Every structure is written in C-alpha cells, then in structure tokens.
Amino acid sequence: MGIQIGIVTRSRTWVTGALAVLFVLCWSSGFIGAKLGAADAPVTTVLMWRFVPLALALLPFLLAQVRQSAAHRRIPGLGRHVLIGILSQSVYLLTVYWAIELGVGTGTTALIDGVQPLVAAALVGPLLGVAVTGRQWAGLALGLVGVVLVIWSDAASAGQAPAWAYLVPFLGMLGLVASTIVERRAPAPMPPLRALAIHCSTSAVVFTGLAIATGTAVPPASGSFWLALAWLLVFATFGGYGLYWLLVERIGVTPVNGLMFLIAPVTSVWGGVMFDEPFTPLTAVGLALALVAALVAGMVRDGTRPPKGERDAQPAGRRLRI
Template identity: 30%
Template sequence: MTPATTPTWLKAAPALFLLLWSSGFVVLKVGLAYADPLTFLAVRYACVVLILAPLMLLMRPPLPRGAREWGHLAMVGLLLQAGYFCCTYLSLKWGMSAGGLALIASLQPILIGLLAPVFAHEQVDIRRWVGLGLGVSGAALVIVAKASIDVLAPLGLLFAVGALLCITSGTLYEKRYGVQTHPVTSNLIQYAVGLGVTAPLAFWLEPMRIEWTGPLLGALAYLVVGNSLIAITLLLTMIRHGEASRVSALFFLVPPCTAVFALAVLGEPIPPLAWPGMALAALGILLVTRTARAQPK
C-alpha cells in the first residue's frame, strides 16, 4: 500500500506487537505449570471462538466472497494457529529447551528474506541482508547468554523446525493471498480451524490435565486477549500493509524483549553477554526496516 492509504495507527503496531508477543512467552511459562500444553492451547482457542462468535452475530461483518477467500483464510489459520502453535507447544513437551526453540524461531526472517523474492515478489537488497545477519547474530547472543541450548531431543528439534516452517509459510501465504476482510471474520475462521486441529490432538496425545488456579486463569486471559486477538491481528495487518521481510525482522527483537520481561516478571537475570546481543538485534532491525531515501529526479 502507498503511504496515503496506510492507516495512521499502524505506525504504533510494531511496538505494540513486540510488547504483546514477547511478554506472551513469559505468561505462557506461567500457564503451562498448571496444564498440559495442547490442552492449554485448545482451551485458549475455545475462549477466542466464544468471544468472537457473539461479536460476529452482533456486528454482522461481511463474509468472505466465494470458496477461494474462505480457503485462503482457513489456510492461514492452519499454518499459523494450528501448525505454528501446535509445533511450538509440542517442541517444549518433547524436551526442547526454550532457548533452543527461540534460536530456531529467530531464523524465520532469514528464510523470509530468501523466499520473499519467489513467493511474495519482494526484492531484498544488500543493506537488508546485512541487517538480517546482524539481527540473527544478536538474537543468538541473547539466547546463548540466557539459556542452555539443548538440541539433544530429536523429536523436540523436529517440532521446533516444524514451527519455523509453519510461521514462515504462513507469513508468505498471507502476504501473497491475504484476504482483505473484517478482523472479526478472519480471526473467527482462523481460530476455528486452530481449535479443530488442537482439540483432537490434545485428546489423543495428552491426559488433558488442567488445574483451574488463579495464575492459570490470568495467563489464559492475557494470551486470549493480548496474543490471540490483538497481537495476531496486528501481525497479519502489518504483513498485508508492508513487506514480509521487513515485518518478519521484528522477530529478532523477540528474544531480547522476552529476556527483559522475564527479568521483570519472573526475576530471571540478564547475563552481561545478552546486552550487546540486544544492541546487535536492534541495529539489524534498523537496517532492515529503514526505508531507502528517494532519489531526486
């Protein structure tokens, strides 16, 4: 979109997205102490659907036009809500450390940069490649300094790679085939797809343990509203209005921001090596997202 047609509020979207997405990992850690991973995810999606369904009836937003638009929305839900989050939760369940999972997920902007010219018709110049390299180096420094990288669990590693491929595919698919429709409509379709996948998996793979405690309810409320309703909507909107390689570069700042939230909420210290990693990640983001100056005619 041209600057004239881009909503003004979208300028604040990257900062708000990072705030909600990064803090979500800390909140998720609290919630998983009281529930099995896929069971917790299925309950989260069920709550989102229960919120959106009455809104759909009251607001009556436009429905997708034709089977193709329905299919595109469902595919994004399958890749992001079902694929990415299921693989993330299962990776943790099968022995992958949070640091190892975050390191693999931080490779997403590199994959986007490689694949965007083919699937999203975007060109990634040298300046942005330098930024992507600095970003992934900074994210890796933060993760290595903060947590041990345990990749000795083959199944956990497999699910972590699956999560990386799902969010990369979902980002590129949304950029190329994204449907311009009301957020209530698109979110309801995508989370219904996610619930339809996660609930049977939870029933099949887990005893479906869940303890209805205050911390679990608080974590569930935050993830439902902050992550599922607001952060995902911001992410998909930014992808539609911008370049996929620029938007995906925001994920370089997720490990540093998560480390800061973990310090504030859980009291987890930030090692000295993590601070230069944060600076590198921020510099990489600056190079990737900076718009080149227009040449005078």
C-alpha cells in the first residue's frame, strides 16, 4: 500500500509540473499572438474577432444561468460580473494589444502586467481586510525596480515606442487590480464557466462596438490573421485561462501566482526569437529582480494548498486574478 501511494504521489507531481510548464507557455503565447494579429489588422479588429467566437462558444453556459434564474427574473451578480469583464478583459486586453501595437516589447508588456499580484497583495490587501507584511512591501519595491530596468532596456534598444506608451500596460494592470477588488467583494461566487461566459460576452459587445465605431469591423482576408486568431483562441484563452483554474484547484492560488512571474522571461525569449526583439543583459537583470521580488514577497510557496490565512481570505470559487 505504501508503494502504491508513493507512485500516485510521484505521478501527481509530474502531471502538475507538466501542467505548470504548459500553463506558462500558453499564457505567454497570448502576448505573442497579440503581436501576430497586430501585424495584419488594427487592435479593435483583432479583439472583436477574438471574442465574438468565444462568446458564441460559451453562450450555452450563459443560457443555463438564465434558465436557472428565470424564476427570479434576473441573473444574480450579472452587473458585477459585467463590470469584472470590462476591467479584467476589455480594459486589460485593449491596453496589452495597444501597447504592443505601439512598439512596446512583448516581454516588457508581460512583465508590467505580471507584477499585478504584487501590487494587489501590497496595495489592495488593506481594502480586503488582509494584513500587508514588510516582505510584501519589499517585494513590490524590488519588482518595480525590475520593471523600470526592463522598460529602460527596451526603450534604449528598440526605440520604436513613444515614452508614454510604456504607461499603457500599467493601465491594464490597474484594471486587473480593480477587478480583483470588485470580485472579492461579491456576496456569493459564480461558477467559473458562467462567469467566463458573461465576461466574454461583455468583451464581445465592447470590442464589436469599438470596431464598428472606428470602421475596423471587417477582418482582413489574410491567412496569417486567422492563424493568429486561432492561436489566441486555442492557446491563450482555453489553454492559459483553463489551465489557470485547473492549477489553482491542484496547488492553490499562491503557487500559481508564482508561475506568473515566469511568463515575462519566457515571453521575452520568445519575442526575441520570433520578432528579433532586444534581450539585453539589463533586461535579464530586470526579469531576475522581478522573480526575486515574488520570492521575497512570499508569492511562491511549496505545498498543495494555500496557507491558512490565504484560504480564509479567498473562499473557493472566488480566486480570480490575484
């Protein structure tokens, strides 16, 4: 019996490790797919045609919620999740795609967005009634230094993006933080797929409206555009987002947040290989500082479950993006 338990444990560890690697690759692919799509069409076109198919694919889950709530003539939490969808998807993705279109490196954009867990832990904690430790403040400071170094290296080496363009990903990161506050204050959780259906439907409406208003709703006929969309749908959305939730259930939200800090280095190397984006020694130092910041702040821990304080602060089904 003891040998069998050991085999199961080792098997689970290998499977979890493989899923973690796949998660980092899939989430990183979103930044690469954004640059691929931006090469053939405006940001609004790419985002409209990314979310319209998603909304249609997830429509059955939304209809199930409507039928379930028919007796009450309303969907509980609908307004809240529409707002979460606007902040965590519409605002976030619009700023990511816009920054990359302006010439900000994919790795730089990924790093700026990747410090969201540190910002949330250090700045949003008091709003959620969670104590902020000195290590978290130190980790935030160290992580921001790393971000500044990477931005400096990217701006000096590439020189394609205007200086203000590097503020755009920060807006998206703040959108994620705001969505965390809204989601955590919800009186009751919503099943993840139903919440995702509302988020994607909201984004489909937002981006379709923006595309029509700017005259960019018609997609290009190029095969590379549709290849980029397929890339984003399969790898970034279903792969990245799906594996996020699966890993949260297997190992807890804190270790998964630790994995988020590996996304920027992977994206930087990937962008350098595919798009000849600069990867200088200063970039490497900045990325290393961001990873150390996660360790200092305690965002990366061993174990299969979050620590007790985290479990208390994050009820099951309400772990969105922090």
